[in-house]
Amino acid sequence: MSASRSLPQKSVRRRKNLWFERAMAIVASINLVLVLFDLTYVPLRNFWLLGNVEILFWNIPVSLPPPPPFCRPSGDSTPDKATFFTQCYDWVKGIEPHRDTETYLNTVNQLEQQVEQVGLNSLKSPTVKTTLQDLQQLSAEMIETNPFEAVGKSGTLEKIKNSMRDHMRREVPKVGGKISATQAFALFWSAEHLTSKNWQQEMKWFNTNIRPLMQTNYYRSISENGDFTNKFWILDAPFWSLFVLEFLGRTFYLSRRYTGISWLGAMTWRWYDIPLIVPFGFIFHQWAWLRAISVAFRLDQAELVDMKQIRAQAKQGFVGTIAGEVTETVVMQVIDQVQGAIRRGDVAQWLLRPPTDKWVAVNDVDELAEIVSLMTKLMVYQVLPKIQPELEAVLQHTRGWCPEPIFCLSSTQEFAWNWQSAHPTHRKVNYRSAGIDPQNTDEHAGRLFRLRADSATGGEVYPHLGRRSKTTACD
Incomplete structure (x- = not known):
């Protein structure tokens, strides 16, 4: 009965925890949207x-x-x-309308109101002429002072100047291509150009092409620390306070629930919540996007987003990278060990050393010696010649101790030839059955590896091991 009662209690507790996780995940997602909006607001x-x-x-x-x-x-x-x-x-963000561009646009609005009140015949009136002169003066001041520079929008002013020059070249062909931006504005805001015939057309062009560019200009205040004003901390403070309280309460609960875990140890369990408790509203504001890591973990824990596939791909890539590095390291270490063994003569000694144990022979054939002989033939006469250029490149790049033939094959071949001359009674070998060209003296090096099958002969030749010629490239 107690077990059957505990199951519903656990399911109810898990359901409550899931709802709490989902609520906190939604709050964290809202905060992340606010953070991303704040980071991209000025550029967009x-x-x-x-x-x-x-x-x-x-x-x-x-x-x-x-x-x-x-x-x-x-x-x-x-x-x-x-x-x-x-x-x-x-x-x-401390953004305000820029006084110069706002004054300019307000003057244009004033001109439009004057024409609407009196009519198109008012273009020749003294009041309208005065307004047009004001616009000519404001245009010259805007081009000279560049009010767009303070907020990094000088490119907008260049667009305005180019648009006005191109427009006046089309409307007044006699000006040609030698007209400046100041002259183009002065000609545009002149009573001779703005007539009753083209007033509507010219003002529509200005409101479509020039006015929107001027509207994008603004003034941004400077804080006491010398940076642009940023009051994002006011919006972020409620979220940050909630995240800090939730983090402290959750980690304290975990430290009490599981024995042997300190409060600090429980905090390390929730390492992905650290971006949520960092006050990005005050410090490191440009790194606030790191809260996306916390939100991703919380959405997965709340079962709102399934990230099993993403985690599997991330683990696979991480493990694959480590496996590649480990494999490369192991291969290089094996090559180094083989190089060292060959230089010390350990390989030849192992091949020529008389067997100390009693080998089990079947049908009067030393099976181990035959296996070693066959493997040696395969390695020396088929494998090594095919991979010799690649191994030479690797060894020369890594160690550079033997820039000539791979594994000092010249020394091995010379030793095998000297040994054959010193032991003419050695048993004959059917080279053709083994796939060896008898005319190629380099292949006599294979006889070195057959000594493992004849313990008596190997003992006689043992003193010749390690002897190097003066002309070998391995010295």
């Missing part, structure tokens, strides 16, 4: 203001909500254009 402010998506040569308009009444514009002046996002978030 043109989009949040104008709602245009530029893809190569196409502009895709996106409808953005208007500014709400509960969000007041930052600064003393009202911006010429605002949306829900800019009017509600400019204050976080």
Whole structure:
């Protein structure tokens, strides 16, 4: 009965924990969205203001909500254009409408109002002429002072100047290609150019091509530490406080639930929650995107997102990288050990040393000696010649101790030839049956490896081991 009661209790407790995990995962996801929006707001402010998506040569308009009444514009002046996002978030970044460009656009608005009130015949009136002269002067000051430079938008001013020059070359062909941006603006805002015939057309062109570029300019205040104003900490403080309290409470609960685990040890279990408890609103603000790691773990634990496949791929890549490094290290160490054994003569000594144990012979044939002989023939006459260039390149690159034939084959061949001359009574070998050319004296080196089968002969030849010729490349 007790076991049957404990199962429902565990399921209820797990269900409550799952709901808590999901709630915290959703809160962390909302905070991550806010962090990413804050990090990209200034670079993408043109989009949040104008709602245009530029893809190569196409502009895709996106409808953005208007500014709400509960969000007041930052600064003393009202911006010429605002949306829900800019009017509600400019204050976080300390962004205000720039006085010079706002004055310019307000003067254009004033000119349009004057013409609408009096009519197109007012273009020759003194009031309109005065407004046009003001616009000419403001244009010259804008080009000279460059109000876009403070926030890194000098490219926008260049677009404005190029657009105005190209437009005036098309509208007034007699000006030719030798017209400056100041002259183009002065000619555009002149009573001779703005007539009753082209007033609507010219103002439509200005409001479509020049006004949006001027609207993107802004002024951003400087904080006491010399950086741009950033009040993101005000929005992040509630989330940060919740994450800190949850982290401390969770780790304390784990330290109490599991014996032998300290509070600090429980914190190391939850290492992926560290980005959530770092106050990025005050320090290292550009690294706030690291909270995506914490959110990914929490979404997986809350069973809202399945990341088993991602974890498997990550583990496979990590293990594969380590396996490759380990394999390369082992191969290089084996090559080094083989090189050292050959240089010391250990391999030849092992092959020629008389057997101390009694070998088991079947049908009067030393099976072990035959196996060693066959393997040696295979290695020396078939494998080594095929891989000799690659091994030479590896050894020369790693150690450089034998720049000539691989494994000092010249010394081995010379030793085998001297041994054959000193022991003419050695039994004959059917070279052709073994796949060896009798005319090739280099292949007599294989006789060195047959001495393992004849203990008496091997003992006689043992003193010749390790002897090197003066002309060998291995000295």
